[in-house]
Amino acid sequence: MTTRFPDARQTNVTDLIQRLDDCATVVTGNRRLARALVQAFNRAKSAEGNEAWPAPDILPWEAWLQRLWQEAIISGQVEAAQIMLLTPHQEFFVWQGILKEHLGSMQLQAANETVNRLMDAWQMLQAWHIPRRKTDFSHNADTRLFWRLVAVFEAKCREHSWLSLARLPSVLAGCVQAGNLQLPRELVLTGFDEWTPQQSSLLDVLDQAGCAWQWLQLSGQPTRIGKLACADSRDEIRLTAHWIRRHLAENPAVQIALVMPELAAQREMICQTLDEVLIPQALQPGQHTLARPYNLSLGRPLNRYPPVSLALDALDLSAAIIELPHASRVLRSSFIAGGEREVGARALLDARLREAGEWNLTVQKLLAEASQGGQSYSCPLLAQHLTEFSQRIQQQRTSARPGEWAQRFEQWLKAIGWPGERGLSSEEYQVIQAWQKLLREFAALDWVTRPISLDAALEQLRHMVASTVFQPESAEAPVQVLGLFEVSGLQFDRLWIMGLHDGVFPAPPRPNPFLPLILQRKADAPHSSAGRELRVAEALLQRITASAADVVISYPQRNGDEMLDASPLIKDFPALDKTGCTGESLPAWRESIYRSRRQVVLSEDAAPAFAGTAIPGGSQMFKLQAACPFLAFAELRLGARPLGRIQTGLTALVRGSLLHRVMETIWGELDSSAALIALSVDELGALVAGKINDAIQEIAPRYPYTFGQRLQVLESRRLHALVLAWLEVEKQRPPFRVSGREKKIELELDGVRIRVKIDRIDTLAEGGELLIDYKTGEVKAAAWFGDRPDEPQLPLYSLAFTDELAGMAFARIRAGEADFNGVAREEVSISGVKSFGKLKYTREAASWDEVLAGWRQTIERLAQDFLAGEAGVNPKQYSQTCTYCELKPLCRIGESLEAVEDKER
Numbered sequence: 001m002t003t004r005f006p007d008a009r010q011t012n013v014t015d016l017i018q019r020l021d022d023c024a025t026v027v028t029g030n031r032r033l034a035r036a037l038v039q040a041f042n043r044a045k046s047a048e049g050n051e052a053w054p055a056p057d058i059l060p061w062e063a064w065l066q067r068l069w070q071e072a073i074i075s076g077q078v079e080a081a082q083i084m085l086l087t088p089h090q091e092f093f094v095w096q097g098i099l100k101e102h103l104g105s106m107q108l109q110a111a112n113e114t115v116n117r118l119m120d121a122w123q124m125l126q127a128w129h130i131p132r133r134k135t136d137f138s139h140n141a142d143t144r145l146f147w148r149l150v151a152v153f154e155a156k157c158r159e160h161s162w163l164s165l166a167r168l169p170s171v172l173a174g175c176v177q178a179g180n181l182q183l184p185r186e187l188v189l190t191g192f193d194e195w196t197p198q199q200s201s202l203l204d205v206l207d208q209a210g211c212a213w214q215w216l217q218l219s220g221q222p223t224r225i226g227k228l229a230c231a232d233s234r235d236e237i238r239l240t241a242h243w244i245r246r247h248l249a250e251n252p253a254v255q256i257a258l259v260m261p262e263l264a265a266q267r268e269m270i271c272q273t274l275d276e277v278l279i280p281q282a283l284q285p286g287q288h289t290l291a292r293p294y295n296l297s298l299g300r301p302l303n304r305y306p307p308v309s310l311a312l313d314a315l316d317l318s319a320a321i322i323e324l325p326h327a328s329r330v331l332r333s334s335f336i337a338g339g340e341r342e343v344g345a346r347a348l349l350d351a352r353l354r355e356a357g358e359w360n361l362t363v364q365k366l367l368a369e370a371s372q373g374g375q376s377y378s379c380p381l382l383a384q385h386l387t388e389f390s391q392r393i394q395q396q397r398t399s400a401r402p403g404e405w406a407q408r409f410e411q412w413l414k415a416i417g418w419p420g421e422r423g424l425s426s427e428e429y430q431v432i433q434a435w436q437k438l439l440r441e442f443a444a445l446d447w448v449t450r451p452i453s454l455d456a457a458l459e460q461l462r463h464m465v466a467s468t469v470f471q472p473e474s475a476e477a478p479v480q481v482l483g484l485f486e487v488s489g490l491q492f493d494r495l496w497i498m499g500l501h502d503g504v505f506p507a508p509p510r511p512n513p514f515l516p517l518i519l520q521r522k523a524d525a526p527h528s529s530a531g532r533e534l535r536v537a538e539a540l541l542q543r544i545t546a547s548a549a550d551v552v553i554s555y556p557q558r559n560g561d562e563m564l565d566a567s568p569l570i571k572d573f574p575a576l577d578k579t580g581c582t583g584e585s586l587p588a589w590r591e592s593i594y595r596s597r598r599q600v601v602l603s604e605d606a607a608p609a610f611a612g613t614a615i616p617g618g619s620q621m622f623k624l625q626a627a628c629p630f631l632a633f634a635e636l637r638l639g640a641r642p643l644g645r646i647q648t649g650l651t652a653l654v655r656g657s658l659l660h661r662v663m664e665t666i667w668g669e670l671d672s673s674a675a676l677i678a679l680s681v682d683e684l685g686a687l688v689a690g691k692i693n694d695a696i697q698e699i700a701p702r703y704p705y706t707f708g709q710r711l712q713v714l715e716s717r718r719l720h721a722l723v724l725a726w727l728e729v730e731k732q733r734p735p736f737r738v739s740g741r742e743k744k745i746e747l748e749l750d751g752v753r754i755r756v757k758i759d760r761i762d763t764l765a766e767g768g769e770l771l772i773d774y775k776t777g778e779v780k781a782a783a784w785f786g787d788r789p790d791e792p793q794l795p796l797y798s799l800a801f802t803d804e805l806a807g808m809a810f811a812r813i814r815a816g817e818a819d820f821n822g823v824a825r826e827e828v829s830i831s832g833v834k835s836f837g838k839l840k841y842t843r844e845a846a847s848w849d850e851v852l853a854g855w856r857q858t859i860e861r862l863a864q865d866f867l868a869g870e871a872g873v874n875p876k877q878y879s880q881t882c883t884y885c886e887l888k889p890l891c892r893i894g895e896s897l898e899a900v901e902d903k904e905r
Contacts, residue, residue, distance in 0.1 A: 025059075076180070095118055099111065121512045124515060189203075190215075218490070218491060224551065225553070237269060263296075301468065320362065362705070402442050496551075508533065625862045626788040634890055635887075650706065676730060739762065744756070772809055777812075781810065806828065
């Protein structure tokens with residue numbers, strides 16, 4: 001690794017603490033090591049019996065450079081009014097503006113990623129002293145673009161007296177050479193694996209200026225090390241958690257580290273497994289704030305924390321058109337004033353907005369719905385705060401500088417009652433403090449931009465929030481979960497390195513596309529070559545394994561269908577026995593609770609009999625009762641319906657309603673097959689187009705923000721092709737007359753009324769009536785038969801007809817699939833409609849009357865079961881009935897299946 005200094009001298013924490021007592025300044029390679037050394041220093045002072053002591057001078061490299069810069073300003077070597085050190089967010093904004101000037105509009109995510117890569121290239125250019133000759137940067141479009149953008153960036157920095165963080169060490173080296181800069185008496189550097197040429201230059205200047213510094217490395221020597229092969233990542237994490245649990249049980253004061261290269265990708269799975277194995281009580285309701293025995297070094301983007309994500313959702317309500325998901329999250333949040341007092345009403349309001357089927361709405365629409373007095377979804381507190389919020393937005397929409405926008409955003413959030421009225425947890429309080437700090441950084445963009453619009457301000461704020469990684473502070477814990485590069489200098493009793501398969505360790509080279517590859521490799525810059533990655537991995541593994549006496553290294557053998565092998569760097573380590581390493585795995589807490597349950601046999605109480613005079617749900621009741629009696633009871637009697645899904649565009653229900661309306665009006669004008677055939681192609685096309693336009697104009701006002709002009713045109717084209725294709729099928733039928741359209745009828749079963757609506761009734765030329773039900777999905781006549789028919793709708797309609805019923809059919813109207821599928825008393829010359837004697841489902845029936853009688857018997861039995869309160873959890877077919885059912889948590893079918901499996905075992 002590139003350095004002109006001798007290797008680091010090995011030391012221990014005790015020696016380092018002694019140096020701190022002698023007023024040395026300790027500069028670390030990362031923030032975690034700095035915090036660990038501060039904690040170790042404080043523990044040592046406390047153990048000596050001290051009640052108070054001077055704070056140690058320990059800080060990471062970046063913070064130390066910032067302090068030197070402040071001292072340079074104080075000493076007068078730098079005029080603060082003339083040179084401004086750019087923050088990372090300010091610098092990002094400058095690079096972003098330059099990129100937009102050169103490339104124009106780009107997709108936001110791609111543009112932000114490009115800016116990040118540009119800034120990395122700029123940082124590498126400075127840190128590794130990569131030479132800058134125009135001819136070297138003329139190899140491809142990326143390097144040529146970078147050459148031009150750097151020239152513009154440097155020109156802007158000179159024009160506005162800006163200083164990039166990437167150039168700060170070089171500028172500080174000049175300040176040290178100029179003298180009058182207060183330097184530490186003794187400087188100790190630890191936790192560094194290598195020095196960049198830029199760092200080396202600064203340290204060389206410090207040495208020449210008389211600042212004595214030393215490079216120390218905290219390390220030990222492993223006494224036991226071995227590798228363990230695991231089935232996959234889940235098995236690996238589970239074994240690691242049980243290994244940690246065993247050592248904590250033996251010694252609660254033991255210091256354990258869990259290290260992995262892909263910590264960000266597996267963060268959630270690690271937390272879930274550690275919680276389940278180490279603190280299973282955290283899985284109980286109300287225990288989410290329970291102290292964990294582990295700390296994760298990796299934070300999350302600030303927008304992943306509920307208080308901040310809700311603040312962004314609330315600010316999104318300032319748009320002229322807002323998306324329902326943002327409004328829905330605001331309604332369901334406790335971080336808005338009145339969130340807990342109106343929790344039920346706001347949930348009902350959310351359900352009402354979802355059922356409306358619109359993706360877009362306005363804050364005025366939301367306010368109007370919340371202000372509906374006397375309704376179960378009325379939310380007066382929400383309406384009050386929305387009113388103030390809306391008024392402030394109307395008064396403060398003009399362009400402004402980021403500092404002014406930051407003040408406005410704070411006022412808008414205050415108006416809507418953020419962050420709520422309930423007490424905040426420690427984590428939530430820290431998150432809100434981080435948000436307020438970020439707003440101050442957002443306001444600092446005043447130095448690098450002119451007034452911007454509301455949309456631009458929100459876009460920039462969202463980026464800053466998403467790019468800010470935050471980790472709430474927590475109490476010291478015996479277990480530390482770390483990334484590969486965060487172990488430097490730390491010492492533990494036990495160490496487990498997981499995930500070291502050949503696909504990630506050594507890491508593949510990832511050179512920056514904006515710098516010529518030959519220059520990156522010549523400078524031996526990070527990620528520039530496979531050889532460099534190998535050397536880094538070898539040194540990294542040697543250092544990490546020296547951080548504890550007992551070391552376990554593991555790797556998964558499979559990732560889905562992909563087979564993995566151990567990293568070549570760990571193949572020489574002795575293999576460990578799984579049981580000997582982790583001990584006997586204990587069953588999961590949830591499984592232990594379930595296995596230890598006491599079963600009491602209870603007589604099943606039937607639900608109370610239905611006492612109404614009209615069956616709710618109409619024909620839907622029979623479909624639900626046939627699928628699962630509990631489903632019918634829960635949805636129609638308990639009102640336990642799933643929450644409407646939020647989706648873009650028109651819902652399937654709206655599309656189906658449009659098609660039904662078009663078919664109804666077309667046959668209202670044609671009346672018969674003869675009228676259909678009599679029309680010319682142009683006349684029929686004009687008729688269909690007119691009816692489609694009428695239907696769209698009738699339905700579109702209900703969805704003003706979703707069913708816009710563009711979508712109306714697209715839907716009109718789709719329906720036009722679909723309906724014309726269907727009418728060609730109708731032309732092939734024998735003569736018929738349409739005697740009923742969307743006909744409403746009322747049936748009576750066991751003294752209870754059932755209201756239904758038949759899509760269409762055709763009177764056939766040979767006599768009798770054919771019931772038709774329009775469908776846009778996959779359906780077959782087989783769904784009408786059996787004790788529990790999948791589609792009992794048409795069999796129910798048959799009860800309203802006696803001798804005149806000639807048959808019934810599904811009219812399947814789909815793109816590329818327009819046909820009939822049905823059954824009839826006799827052959828009716830309609831493709832897809834067969835006589836009952838030719839269907840395998842009715843072969844045992846001696847006559848058509850017997851088929852009708854079977855349907856009546858089935859319908860009456862389903863009605864009787866529903867009326868009697870039959871509500872057993874008895875799905876017709878689990879794979880079909882339960883797969884997409886959203887009421888499984890209510891019926892707990894999963895527990896019933898586990899009980900059956902236990903009994904079978």
